[in-house]
Amino acid sequence: MRLNALTLHTAPGPVRYDFRGPLTVLTGPVGVGKSSLFELMKHALGGSARVAPVARDFVEFVELELDVGDERYRLSRNVQGDSSRVGVFDMKERREVGLLPVAARPDAEGTTVGALLLRALGLPDDTHTTSAKRTARVTFNNVWSFLYVEQREIDRSIARNNDSWSEPARKTTFELLFGLTNREVLRLRKSQLDWEQRREEAAREERAVIKFLEDSKTRSRAEAAALAAENERRIVDARRRLAGIMEESESVRGEVGVLRTLVLHARREQSLLAEAHGATQLELGERRHLLRSLETRSEELGRGEAAASLLGPIDFVVCPRCSQSVKERRPPTGACVLCLQPEPEPTGLLERRAADDRExxxxxxxxxxxxxxxxEADLAEYAERIEVAQANLSNLESALDEQTKSFVSPRLAAVAEASVELARAETTVGSLEQVLRQWDRAADLQRATVAAGEEVGRLIEVRQWExxxxxxxRERLLAVLSENYDEMVRALGIPSVQEAYIxxxxxxxxxxxxxxDRISTGGIxxxxxxxxxxxxxxTALREGVETYPTLLIVDTPRKSIGAQNADLADELYRQLDILAGVYGDRMQVIVADNxxxxxxxxxxxxxxxxxxxxxxxTVAHPGPSRVKPIDQD
Structure with missing residues (x-):
């Protein structure tokens, strides 16, 4: 794997960096953006990078040209706006591959940019790492942690080995890159873990089922089946007794039905009579009210005639109300001197009208x-008929009670007893059916546990063979790597080291x-x-490990080693110089340092x-005092 060029697209124009030869060194003081270039490379490759504020504010998108395996791609990814996809261009075939997502989603189809890079490197893109309790997918980001030594990790970890979550993926990635494992071994490991989890789940569920069965008071499936059969017989017997009672009741249902019909008719008749009685009472009240009104009118007529006969002949000279004299009043012609109303008609006509009114x-x-x-006569008749209807209804109800008493009452207890027996037996059978299903489930789980255990054993055997x-x-490469590491430690002159190995x-x-990481901190x-x-x-170069991409990016080793160990830093670059001279373009090392x-x-x-x-x-530097390093952003 080789990085050929990185282009930053800003509003004033693009900024391009070409990387030539086996060794490239980015130098300059703190805050000029060396680490930012490395993080933008990681961003272009689809990684979760720590993009510097200056890049977030002024770089619109980045392009990275690289050789990976036999392929040559140009990757482009937005820095501003939506950065969830990476544009891929095939530089050999001069065609657009398309916009590939950075992360796979459960419902997404197609490949990711990381999967594309893994396949180009000749590595599987469906590899899973396994630990004691979980599996995790090995992605290109895991491979990148072997190629890019970040400044924040260079003095405390190797590919984040101190992160317990990612540690299994680190070891699996190392095995893949050095050919210490292969797709089949990893598949067998994942299958083994899956089957071990199935075995544990089946055994755990079996224990829960057995606990349920212990609480059910059944010692075996045969015992539960026998109890269920016995209660089935009880259900049949209870239903047969209830059917017999119903059949016997049919013989008297006709007689009871006639009496019940007569009772209904009698109740209907009594209801109609009561309604008529009530209506007659209302009518009687209205007629009595009319009679009282007429009698009152007759009395008023008599009193008026008496008043007229007494007051008519009197010639008033004084007002009977206020006692004032009316002699001097001059009423209109033909009007009463007191009320000033027209004088009444002659006495004979009034007497004839009064006589007509009285008649x-x-x-x-x-x-x-x-x-x-x-x-009043109708009301008395209705009362008598109601009394007769009530007596008739009482006689019919007594006859109905007598008719049904001798049949229903003795059988109520039998019906209740049979119904209770039926309900109890049906409930018992229902619970026993659940118990029987659980016995079957326990047997299935036991077989599943045994089968899973056998499959685990088979997978272990096959994996061990692989x-x-x-x-x-594995033994040879790890021995060579240990030897090379010991030589490198001694060549660098790291103090107080007596023995070093992998x-x-x-x-x-x-x-x-x-x-x-338990020895010292800082420069050592x-x-x-x-x-x-x-x-x-x-080691990868000397042993010709084809699956290891001999690319290494190291961020600021001199700063982390410290001024007090300057000789160590100088020797580091001499060793890089030796590697670059020996292997040339078979390798690429990019270092950022002061x-x-x-x-x-x-x-x-x-x-x-x-x-x-x-x-x-293209962006003016604000000055060293105003720079915010990535680690502090």
Missing amino acids: RLASQLAEARVLVQSA EDKLART DVRNYLPYVNGDRF MTSLVTAYWLAVVA DIPRDISKRWQEMRFDYPSPTVP
Whole structure:
């Protein structure tokens, strides 16, 4: 794998960096953007990069040209806006591959940019790493952690080995890159873990089912089946008894039905009579009210005639109300001197009208009395008929009660008893059916546990056979890597080191019997980590490991080693110089540092930056005091 060029597209124009030769060094003081270029490379490759503020604000998108395997691609990805996809252009065939997603989603179809790069490297894109309790997919990001040594990791970890979540993927990636494993071994490991989980799940569920069965008080499936059969017989018997009672009831249903019909008719008749009685009572009340009104009118007529006969002859000279004299009043012609109304007609006509009124009122009074008497008679008749209907209804109800008492009452207890027995038996059968299903489930789970255990055993055997075929290669390469690491540590002159080797289980460096990250910190730690990566690349080149992409990007080793260990930093670059001289374009190392030895910088490509000419020269540098390093952003 080789990075050929990185282009930053900004509003004022593009900024292009071409990488030539086996060794390229980016030099310059802190804050000029060396680490930012590395992070933008990672961003272009689809990784989750730490993009610097200047890039977020001024770089629209980046393009990375690279050789990977036998392919040559140009990758482009937005820095601003939507960056969820990477544009891929095939530079050999001069065609657009398309926009590939950075991350795979459960419902997404097609490939990701990481899967494309893995296949181009000759590595499987469907590999899973397995640990004791989980599996995880190995992605191109895991491979990139072997190619890019970040500044924040160079003095504390190797490919983030201190992250327990990603540690299994680191070891699997190492095995893939060095050919210590293959697709079949990894598939067998994943299948073994899957079957072990199935076995554990089946055994756990079986234990839960057995606990349920213990609570059900059944010792075996046969016992549960016998209890179910016994309760089925009880159900049949209870239903047969209920059917017999229903059949017997048919013989008397006719007689009871006739009486029930007569009772209904009697109740209907009584209801109609009660309604008529009520209506007659209302009618009687209205007629009595009319009679009282006529009688009141007759009395008023008599009083008026008496008043007229008494007051008519009187010639008033004083007002009877206020006692004032009316002699001097001059009423209109033909009007009453007191009320000033027209004088009444002659006395004979008034007497004839009064006589007519008395005659008509007397006729109405006689008619009203006849109506009242008729309503009172009807009311008495309805009361008598209601009494007769009530007696008839009582007799019919008594006969119905007597008819049904001798049939229903003795059988109510039998029906209740049979119904309770039926319900109890049906409930028991329902619960026993659940128990029987659980017995069957327990048997199925037991067979599944045994089958899963057998499959685990078979997979272990097959995997062991596959791993045995790789054992000699594994043993030889790890021995060579340990030897190369020891030589590199000694060549760098790391102080206080008596023995250095690579552990065959976790592929991490050990010094003086302790793991590298438990020995020291700061410059010594950085030297041990850098020596590891140089040994890894050197081993892959010397042994011709085709699956290892001999690309190494190292960010600021001199800064992390420290001024007090300047000789270590100089020796580091001498070892890089040796590798570049021996292997040439078979490898590519890109280093960012504050400075490097002049004799080395003259032989290889150096890109020098400063504050007037930072890595994004289209944007004016704000000055060292206003720079916010990536680690602090």
